[in-house]
Structure formats: C-alpha cells, structure tokens
Amino acid sequence: MNLKELSELLGLSQTTVSRAINGYPEVSEATRLKVQETARAHNYSPNARAKSLATGRAHAIGHVIPISDQHEMMNPVFGEFISGVGQVYAREGYDLCMSVVTADDELNTYRKLHARKSVDGVVLHAPLKEDPRIELLQELKIPFVVHGRTSNSAQNYAWLDVNSFSAFSRATELLLDLGHTRIALVNGIETMDFAHRRREGYEVALKDRGIPVDLDIVRSDEMTESHGYESAKELLALENRPSAFLSASMICAAGIKRAIEEAGFEIGKDISIVTFDDDLSFMVSNEDTPVFTAFRSNVREAGAIVAEMLLRQIAAPDAALETKLLEAELIIGRSTGPFNG
Template identity: 40%
Template structure:
C-alpha cells in the first residue's frame, strides 16, 4: 500500500496523512491515532525518499566505525548497537554507518554530518581531551556522546556510567577484606572509561596509604587472550597481587584461565572483581566461580541513547542534557578474605 491508497482508505488528504505520520502538531490527536491504527492494520511503510522530501528528515542516526587491518572488533560495541537498534526499530529509524580510518574520525564525522543522510550523530569510545568534541559542537546537528572526555569541559550531551565510583567501591570492598596488593586489568589507557576506573582504584588505595605501581597495571584491548597474558605476568611477580580489578568480563575470562593454570583458587588465593556490561553470552553468575561485578547494561544504554537522539530529532522532548548512571556492585564467590600467607606482607 502506498500513501495515496492509505489516504483514500481513510478519506484524508495525502498531506494530512503524511503530517500525522511525521508528528506535526497541527494534526489533532484523534486523526493521528486513526492514521496510526490504519498503518498498523495495513502494514503501510512510508517511502523514505518521499518522507525525506516532505519533512526534511532522513530518519537516520549516523555513526562512524573505525576500521583498519590491526583494529580489534569489539563484542561490547555489538551489544550496545543491539540496544540502539532495538529502539530505532520502534520508530522506523535507520543507521548510517561510515567506516573510517581510526586516524580520520573527525573528518569522517564531518563528512557524514554534511551528507544529508543523517539527522543526528552518535559517538563512542571517548578519549581524554577528545578531538571530536570541538567539531561536533560546531555543527548545527544534534549529537550524543556515550561516555565523557576526561579533561574536557563537560558542556556537551552525554550518557555515561560513573566509572570512577564503580572501581572505587570495588576496591573498597577488597580493602575491607584485607587485601593490600592490587592489580588492574584495564582497557586502552587513552580511553575515558579506563582513565576514570584507574582513578577510582587509585583513590581508594590512597585512603589507606597504598599506591598502584605501574607494573601492576595493564592497558590493552579487552580480549580474553590479553587478559590471560597480563594475569600471567602479574602472577610471576615476586609478591603477586591478591586482588584484581578487571574492566570487562572478557578480560576476566582470560585472567581466570591464568589463575586456574597456576593452580590457584579464585576467591581463596586471589580475589577478582570485573565490570559486567551484561553481555548475554558471558554471564558472571555462570563462571565456574561466580564473579563479583560492577554492573551496568550496555544494551540499556543503547536503548536510552536512541530514545534521546530520535526524540530530539522528532522534537518529542524535553530530554536531560546529561545522564550519569550508577553501577551496581554485586558480590559473589570470586571475592574473599586476603589469604593468610599474604596478611603480614607489606602492601603496594
């Protein structure tokens, strides 16, 4: 069914039907509901090209995807996109994904913005002093940031979790259990979430007069292989750490493999807390020793960001400019008291 047929069925002009579908305020609510009911019953789908001509809107969210031969794909971003897509489907919005060299993201975002193919932009993997922000703020196009940019003035729309508080609270739990020798398995060191998680851990340690030496930190892409190799290095230290914080359950998967291969028992010889993005195929409660985690759903974040972007484009607001979500600390069996043999050894 096309627009003309739908309008004839309803006894309304094509202009009225089009305006009802696109949220124009001059169409009364009863007419809008009647049109939407007919759309549901007939399965009518608006022609995107015609809709764009009529409204000046593309019905699309744009994002740049860095890609290169040595660039890791990321299961975390896939889960986030699932949430973003889940909400976009509800509003018949599309994604326009522009692949780009990781060194040309600013240029790629600018080209995408002026292409006319998108109504709003989304950016992720925020860095300290992120160079994309000044360009985004110069555009007359809505945008939304997942995360924040450490060291930059927070004068832009974002949704983030309180990464610093998450790892501060996790470290406090381990300190209360008597641990003093800590190590951190973190994401890439230039990314905002990794900076803030490290700061949260360091802040908790400093309250007890402890520090985190450089050789007790690992900043890598978040894969299980890199988690395993970093953990193997920690375990080979003269006084290995007894408390580990991991920025992902994926890193934790490799770290625990190293712990098991060393003949150690998780939750007894060594305690571990991981950040849980609620990945459906890597549930912390299903590990052989259930993981203590800081938890916040990436999928839920994707849904919320889509709600805000699409709502802004459709002028359905108002929406908050900035949101900072608290994580949930869930205690399971991977954390326990400091081992007796480590109790009388000086801390780091």
C-alpha cells in the same frame, strides 16, 4: 498500497495523511491515531525518500566505527549496545546508518555525513580524555550524544556514562576490606576516558587507606582475553605477587582466571578477582552465585537510553542538553575471598 490509495480509503487529503503519519502537531490526536491504525492494518509504509523530502529529515542516525589495532569497539559489548539503540530507532521510524572507516578518516566521515545530509544525528562512541570529535560535531551543528564522556573538556554536550570512577573505587575498597593490599589493576587503553576514570578510582581508594600505588602491578592495553592472561601470568610470577586483581572487563577476567588456574592457585581462596561486567543478554547465567564478583551495567539498556536522548534532541534542538550518569550494580560471586597470606 500507496499514499493516494490510503488517503482515498480514509476520505482525507494526502497532505493530512502524510502529516498524521509523520507526527505533525497540527493534526489532531484522533485523526493521527485513525490514520496510523489504518496504515498498519493495510501494511502501508511511507516511501523513505518522500518522507525525507516532506519533513526535511533523513530519518537516520549515524554511528561511525573506526577500525584500529588500538581500539576497543568491535567486541560483543558494542553489538549489545547497537541492539539497544536499534530497537528504539525501529520503533520511532529511524534507520541506523553505520560507517566503518579507518581511524584516520573518522573526522572526515562526520563532515561527509553532514554535507550529504544523510543523518539527523550521530552517536559518538568510546570518547578519549581529549576528543576532537566533540568540537567538530558542535561546529557542524549535528545533534549528537556521547556514549561516555571526556575528562578534559569543559564543553557542553549530551552524554550518558557509567560511573567508572565510583565502580573501581568501590571494587578496590571491597578488596581492601577483605584484607588485600597487593591489588593488581588490569585496565583498558588509558587514552580512553572510561579506562582513565577506572584507574583514578583505583588509585584514590588505595591512597585513602594509606596504601601507595605500585605501578609495577598496573597493566593497560586493549581489553582482550590474552591481555588478561599475559598480564596475570607475568604478575603472578613476581616474588611479591598480588593477592587480588581488578579487571576492566569480563573478557580480561577470563584471561586472568586462566592464568591463575594454570599457576595452581584457587580463585576466591588464593587469588581474588573483581571485574567490570557489561550485562550481556546472550551470557545469562542460571547459577545462584556467579563465578565472578562484578560491578555490572546493562549496556543494551544504555543503548536504548542514548537513542531516546538523541531523538529528543533532534525533535527539540533548542532544549537543554541532557546528561545521565548510571551507577554500576555490585554482584558478589565466587571469585573473591579474604586474604589468606
């Protein structure tokens, strides 16, 4: 069924039907509902090109993904986030436009998206402490929301972030309360803003208890299982080994766990681990007590919130830019216990 046939069926002009489907405010609510219900009943879907011409919008959101050996994007957490944004886009009639590019071509890709008018807005991923992408998007006047935020920027922009500083400060305090003072940090790449904030939370909590930060038991790299394993293996071989580990991700924690068990130690008794755990839908545990003590955030829910924030910004470009800081939830598992010497 095309627009003309749908209009004839409803006894309305094609202009009225088009405006009702696309949510124009001058169409009454009763007419809009009638048109949309009839369109659904007859499996009518507006032509994307015609819809773009009628509204002046692409009805697409851009996600630019750089491929780099020093980037932490292409992992299961990213897929879960995309599931969250994708559900909102589909519900609101938007397409997801993903551009996979080299790291060197990322800025130019945003310029191309703007020049071609192929997206109505973008989501900026994995912000750095100082991020040139934010200034560029502001110059191009492209609506955008940052998943995360930057530490060294006074610019006004929309963002959603999990409070990494608070989570790692609280995690360190939890281990200190259990009697641990040699607490190793296995972190992500610290040019990434979230990893920088996690390091700050860890250091502040130690200093508040009068414990000096020992850089010999701090490691940072891409958050992989091998990073966790190699870091823990090296640190456990020290004469003054750590009695506890803070891990930047569940993926790293799996590697730390492997190294601890290979060294003949028991997790939660000899060595404790606290990790940051993105709540992934495909890794649901039915155990009453999970393996790892973790500060957990729901990354799919974060994706949905980011998408809704961006679509509101597109619909009302003069409105105040939104920011949202989420707190991680502490889940006590079997990987922590009192210091036993």
